[in-house]
Amino acid sequence: MNDPRKTESTTHFGYQSVPESQKARKVAEVFHSVAAKYDLMNDVLSGGLHRLWKRFTIELSGVRRGNRVLDIAGGTGDLTLQFSRLVGESGEVVLADINDSMLKVGRDRLLDRGVAGNVRFVQADAEKLPFPDNHFDVITIAFGLRNVTRKEDALRSMLRVLKPGGRLLVLEFSKPSNALLGKVYDAYSFAFMPLAGKLITNDADSYRYLAESIRMHPDQETLKSMMAGAGFERVTYHNMTGGIVALHRGLKP
Template sequence: MSDARTTAAGGMETSYGFKSVAAGEKQPLVNDVFHKVANRYDLMNDLMSGGLHRLWKDALVAWLNPPKRPGWKVLDVAGGTGDVAFRILEASGRQAHATVLDINGSMLSVGRDRAEKNGLAPHVDFVEANAEELPFPDNTFDAYTIAFGIRNVPRIEVALAEAFRVLKVGGRLLCLEFSAVDMPLLDKAYEAWSFKAIPGIGKMVTGDGEPYSYLVESIRKFPDQNNFAAMIARAGFERVAFRNYSGGIAALHSGWKL
């Protein structure tokens, strides 16, 4: 068991929180976590970010700046509930088309219901598939977004290579993820809140604290900002950059297929 961060050299593929698992074992365990939390997913993010995830997602959409024209296509990966995709659609004046891809059917079910309720169903598709093996041709999408999902993918480098493949030339990757806090005192306070409070609150709210323990541990294991930026560049992306939010509690990474 180790709480050391993984690096650009890898390690997340065998990391289930602080536990080490055999290759191939992580994905079923992660799937089980999200089946358990699907109906409380936004609440989970509220707990883990103090509600700030909503502002961070708005910042992602602002940096993406989707055009208000038909034919522009975005793939939102690990976004089953539609939270990011719906923001993008509204920012485009409902001109863009979104494809929401998630490996978890429970999460997608929540997203489909929300799309129907919000009148967005004509503008969005929902696809159950793996980020490591995208069921789309090369050069399909203008943008690829993923928010708080990449750390749950076992082979991150494979997912990034797939993102590069399905983007058009000139297309853009935006990845929002919990990251390494870079402010003294805040890092200690955030760590104490994460490990001591969140699993207990999760258990109180949902009756099961274990998924929240995994999610907190997975944040602590994820590569820091510079290491993750190096992974994005290694996948072929150019003009790689990141912005820290809330002292590095979250970071938004950007890369272009040029």
């Protein structure tokens, strides 16, 4: 008889199927590799559009002075920098990332810009957030949810630490709404992204994984249903750049 304790659930790592216990380590290896040139690659691969996508996220967040904000998978701190200015001295922003290399890059970058007093840096797993219940007014996760092994657990964890009436915003690559655009985007992703990774970071494999992880991420309606299933209300999404990117927003009851 087989020992059920030896059977482990699997998940996807790009197009590969791997044991769930291994995915976090494999994702960590990717981001250790790309951390130093992450901002440069974002500009190259998006043509600078990622800045507009993040600006819209900030506008829709409704963050104001005195708020407490959690920026999950905050990486190099683009959103945290803007939130720090919005919440002022009476507010607080927590930049959280599971990857210590990304967190270090973000911390160094923000400290170089004079951001310190109202920002904390926390290494944290989105599935098991180390914060009290009903603690944050707003949570954002930008281009990070697709790398989470158990997305439903992460969404429930985010709901727990939000205050009633608090807002979650998920900015993520999604499914293009036009079939022709989808074909062009596929060709771009699987040809140009690894090539750019090779030329700029000497790491084609990491950017091949990132392209694959985008395709494995739930589409707009599926993610909307997942957020509602986790307990969020009034879940909506906004497509940007033809649905290549979508911003989902949900409220805690």
